[in-house]
Amino acid sequence: MHPTTIARVLLAGAVLAALAGCSGGSHRKDEAMGSKPPVDHAQQQQQAVQGLPGMPPVLDPHDIYAADRPGELSPVVKDFPSRVYVPNTNANTVSVIDPQTYKVIETIPVGRQPQHVVPSWDLKTLWVNNDLGNTLTPIDPRTGEAGEPVDVHDPYNLYFTPNGKYAVVMASKDRELVFRDAHTMKVAKAVPVSCYGVNHADFSLDGRYFIVSCEFSGELLKVDTEKMKVIGQQKLPFHGAMPQDVKISPDGKKFYIADMMADGMWIVDGDKFGKPSFLPTGKGAHGLYISRDSRVMYISNRGEGSISVFDFQQNRLTDKWHLPGGGSPDMGGVSADGKVLWLSGRYNSEVYAIDTRTGEELARIKVGSGPHGLAVYPQPGRYSLGHTGIFR
Template sequence: MRAAAISGMPEYDPKDLYAYDRPNELSPVVRDFPSLIYVPNSESNTVTVIDPKTYKVIHTVPVGEQPQHVVPSWDLKTLWVNNDVGNSLTPINPATGQFGAPVAVHDPYNLYFTPDGKSAVVMAEQDKEIVFRDPHTMAVQQTLKVPCEGVNHADFSPDGSYFIASCEFSGTLLKVDTTKHTLLGVINLKTGSMPQDVKIAPDGSTWYVADMATNGLWTLTGDDFKLTGFIPTGLGAHGLYVSRDSQYMYVTNRGEGTISVFDFATNSVKTKWKIPGKASPDMGGVSSDGKVLWISGRYDSEVYAISTDDGHLIARIPVGSGPHGLCVYPQPGRYSLGHTGVFR
């Protein structure tokens, strides 16, 4: 184990950043929480709740305008619905399933948490800002203006000292100091790029950025912040999810209805799973036991439950319009870095 660079962040395994995400290794904080799937329907202004045991909808709850993602808090005790156009965050108590009163937050397209748990990090896409806030009250701590359009997804370095974020509408990557809240670097990708989800390899050596327009993964190093290559995966590469054994990463190819299974050891796509019929796989997460990949169907008002053994479709569940940042909860891990569930 290795000590983190910032005070308050738990120590980590430099050989495997996801060492605490093993099947069913739930934190005592969440061990008794009911296992549920939370689906924000961006065009319906609702969250649909699914029982993963029966693959049935339990209920659908109205929230603020254009909910984009359902995000676990750093301390694992709260889920936050990002009501982007509604300028609010709706809290959910995952122990009871109760939806609380919305908290006013401007332009919360996406939400992360610093590895020390001291700040919530709001990706204010339209405002062109990354806003650091109190992780409980959401009061503003500091605002960082960014030199790009559509800042949306991110991941953190192994030691927590910085994070790398993508800017969808300007084809840009940013490197930001976690504690100083300052910009450390900018990479401009090729013209027409639309970078989406960001994920670091288990050993921390490589960063992967899904690009919806160039149809694959950009690779880069974090410390010196340099591009190292590009790996084709499929049309509309979008979401990135690490398997419970840290061997693979599931890449959703939204434009062609497939999931690419990326092998970290070979740095290549091992296989590709096709979802039957018309499909638009977007965002989601892996079940606690690692056996099911849950993904929203962004343009088809449905959710897909996919077997991680062989990629076959287990269930196709109708939900609201524009399902987006689906959250599987609870999941293994000691703390949450945000998004739909980035745990360490």
């Protein structure tokens, strides 16, 4: 037989085999799945990612936010009423907003200069960081009632280690990272730092380290979670840099750091902790928030009243939404269904509700003076790493 003829016969046979496979493929796949024992995804992912001891297993090594899908509420919070908690730094209060009506339904007196409302690791408590009051005010998100303040010095911001063992207080003026018992807030270890203004952070995919921004000296720290030790430090390559919010990419490979003076965000490889690249986003870049499908990140540009939209897969900005009439969008979070981005208006005594599909302003709500780190609660996720709500 001629070689060309042989090739044609072999090709025809391959095509027929492929067609036969396609015609019954789904049925055979179902049969095969039914004949095998169920896959232990937790065990599979634990083997893929060797996390910090005691940390819940990583659900998906390619998407750190896999537990944050729309409506996927933990049994711990599924019966909590949906609310937006707004700390008013100048008024020493927390405004409570009903997101269905866009109305303030309660105002809670707290300590002096509340900066952020922080969900606890176990999701059961909201901690109000009374920075100048040197206390944390607990709020029961089931009832909305505030409890007795807990003495904690200089609690500008608050995070939790991924295994739930420690709270990490960003003691900005004290120039310390203070590891405390996550429940009693008793000090376990105070770690002095040589930078100024520690304020925001996020943890690596495996939870073994976290990156911290130092607002007043324009620096970044890398901290070993288990050893509670600074293992890296670098100065950002911009004169007058003021790094703010920190978020990790869905694949866990990059950290993004908003910079309100450089007017954009720095992008750094967390493992290598080398020289960062920079992406301009808008004047006064401040807060970073991930969409419920892990596709985009919303960047609040406080100095120009806008929100930039960054697409992770395309690695670029794809949109910018300007608040009608301007404003000062600062800190906040995404609603449980992913449809609304909530941001405080730091210098306008207001809160903005923004449609995440169109960028349309849905509501502008008056609150107390100096609204800052508001928390949308509850949100999807198995546990909280702190700040205004970093859930995994």
